[in-house]
Amino acid sequence: METLDILIVGAGPIGLACGLAAKKAGLSYTIVEKGCLTNSLYNYPLYMTFFSTSERLEIGGIPFVSISAKPVRPEALEYYRRVTISNHLNVRLFEAVEEILPDGQQYTVKTERTSYTAKHVIIATGFYDIPNMLYIPGENLPKVNHYYKDPHFYAAQKVIVIGANNSSVDAALETYRKGAQVTMVIREEGIGKRVKYWVKPDIENRISEGSIKAYYHSHVQAIRENEVDILTPEGLITIENDFVLALTGYQPNFSFLEKAGIHLSKDGKKYPSYNPDTMETNMPGIYLAGVVCGGMDTHVWFIENSREHADKIIAHIVAK
Incomplete structure (x- = not known):
């Protein structure tokens, strides 16, 4: 079996950026992805607009041209797909990585299909x-979703949206405009400060006029087939409900990182151990790239500020 210079785990934008940098440096590499190309972006809401401008989402110095200043999901999918195909990147899709095992001065990477041998491994798996x-009664009912895709599905339904950041606000506005009766349940005192600046006034106005009901300093206590219990500052209330969108955020696969030998901080943030100058972890030859570097602080790293990880990593590998 050929020993690769680099095995890249994850074919999101940053994993692809690592592949482009490796190819440019003349290194042998393979990108392995458990889902489809840019799997996370594919699973974003259908009508999502990025916060960043198109040029800040570019990888490998390849121009990203969008119709508007801020691209939408289909444009991003098209861009990263064309980057992958036109540059003939070596990508293996729908192949989950199961283990990364030290093997002398290199690593054996086992997937659900085969095994690879590589001198270096880059983990760019996102979050x-x-x-x-939520860890509340009823969270596993079919009516509860932790992902939001298309607002039409919720037309003429009573929908609870849990959370007050970008995904929650987008879901609340879009389902409301498709005819849903929307209630937001928010732990904090208001809409999140990181909500897109052109969306924040919209959601606040809809709440002020009563089109969308919002309970602040509140949380869902229990979910049942046709109703939901909400603990508010005024006490426990029960409202009729058809669907719950629990958009409370996501986290990296920490067990996968620990299984690979990467240390995580013990402060609850679970920051992985790595050198910010080289992106190399405490495991020699294993690197992190992209949002996976942020631990539970998933709002720290984005495409625009982590695409530089690719160049840092490849420069360090070449220098060896």
Whole structure:
């Protein structure tokens, strides 16, 4: 079996950026992805608009041209797909990595299909696969979703949206405009400060006029087939409900990182151990790239500020 210079885990934008940088440096590499190409972006809401401008989502110095200043999900999917195909990146899709095992001065990477041998491994797996659970009765009912895709599905339904950041606000506005009766349940005192600046006034106005009901300093206590209990500052209330969108955020696959030998901080943030100058972890030859570097602080790293990880990693590998 050929020993690769680099095995890249994850074919999201940053994993692809690592592949482009590796190819440019003349290194042998393979990108392995458990789902489809840019799997996380594919699973974003259908009508999502990025916060960043198109040029800040570019990878490998390849121009990203969008119709508007801020691209939408289909444009991003098209861009990263064309980047992958036109550059003939070596990508293996729908192949989950199961283990990364030290093997002398290199690593054996076992997937559900085969095994690879590589001198270096880059983990660029993002954080979108594991939702932050509520741990309340009824959370596992079919009516509860931790992901939101298309507002039409919720037309003429009573919908509770849990959370007050971008995904929650988008879901509340879009389902409301498709005819849903929307109630937001928010732990904090108001809409999140990181909500897109052109959306924040919209949701606040809809709440002020009563089109969308919002309970602040509140949380859902229990979910049943046709109703939900909400603990508010005024006490416990029960409202009729058809669907719950528990958009409470997501987290990296920490068990996968620990299984690979990467140390995580013990402060609850679970920051992985790595050198910010090289992105190399405490495991020699294993690197982190992209939002996976942020632990539970998933709002720290984005495409625009982590695409530089690719160049840092490849420069360090070449220098060896």
